[in-house]
Amino acid sequence: MDNLILSNEKNNVLTITLNRFDKKNALNTVMYSELCRLFEYAEQNSAIHCLLIQGNEQCFCAGNDLADFLQHDGSEEFVAFKFVKQLAAFSKPIVVAIAGPAVGIGTTLLLHSDMVFSTNDAKFKLPFTQLGLCPEAASSLLLPLKMGHNKAFELLVLGNTFTGQQACDYGIVNHCCESKVLLSTALTAAENIAKLPADAVQTSRKLMKKSTQAQVEQAMINEAQDFTRLMNSDTCKSILSAFFK
Template structure:
């Protein structure tokens, strides 16, 4: 269970690497807790000017670890919700490098990033309703704002799979590139941000997010309430159990 999340600070860029490739970087409770701790430390560390979150050129994040999710489904607060609140209220620029699977939280976390680079092999999916659940991470607000209600309905309710190129076309990603170019491009973006005056970049980012900040935090709370209700329904329990039968 060690080293599931790696972090490294160089040239004012904190690189966070999801490192559970045998499970396609599916996030479990321990990983969410580690991510929260790393982001909170980065928030207070004046040496951190930007954050790069990545997997590798083949895999970003397959969403929640379903076995862990079922085990903790009745917890008063899911660790995933703590991570969502942490990344939503983080005040420094975040760059994401996305290849291969980006499922559930692997996609919704991108809505809180400032630069998103996808690879042509990226496969993004938001399968909430198929699991008997609802959107999280304020995606019910942020995705319609980004792509419009009709497209957001396709992605959030129908759960349509979409590619790295489509993510760029929809405005979810800044650009799409070849997998072998992904990490270098994302690192260059993070370094470019980190080289700028930190106060100016963080102030500019805060001003840009100011109009939606309260709405985002309210959406996170509303989604968490409905998510916690839905996960306890028989419909959701049966769907989740079917994955292990």
């Protein structure tokens, strides 16, 4: 279970690498806890000016580990909710590199990021309702704001798969590039951001997010309540259990 999340600090950039490739970087409780720790470290460390999140040139994140859902008894807050709250409250720029699958949280975390680079053939998917669940990470608010209700409904409720190029057209991704240059392109962008005056960058980012911050916080509260209720429903448990038969 060690080294499921790798981190490296250089040139005022903290690079976080998802490193569970045998499970397509599906996030489990251990990984979420480490992400929370790293985000807190980056928030408190004045030497870190930018965060870079990546997998490798073939895989980003297949979403939540479904086994964790089945094991969760509802007695305490699901650690994924703690992570998305930290993600939304984070004060420094976030750059993300996407290749291969970007499922569930692998897509919704991008709505809180500042620059996203993807391969053209990356596969984005928000399969919440197909699992008997509902949107999370304030995606029920942010995705309609970004692309309108109808297109957001198609992605969030129908769960249609879309490519990196489509994600770029939707405004979720900044730029598409070939897989062989994905990680270097994202790192260069993060380092360029980190070279700028940190206070000016973080103040600008804060001002851009200020008008929706309270709405985002409330959306996360609402989503967490319904997500937890649905996660404990017979319908959801039956769907998730079928994956392990």
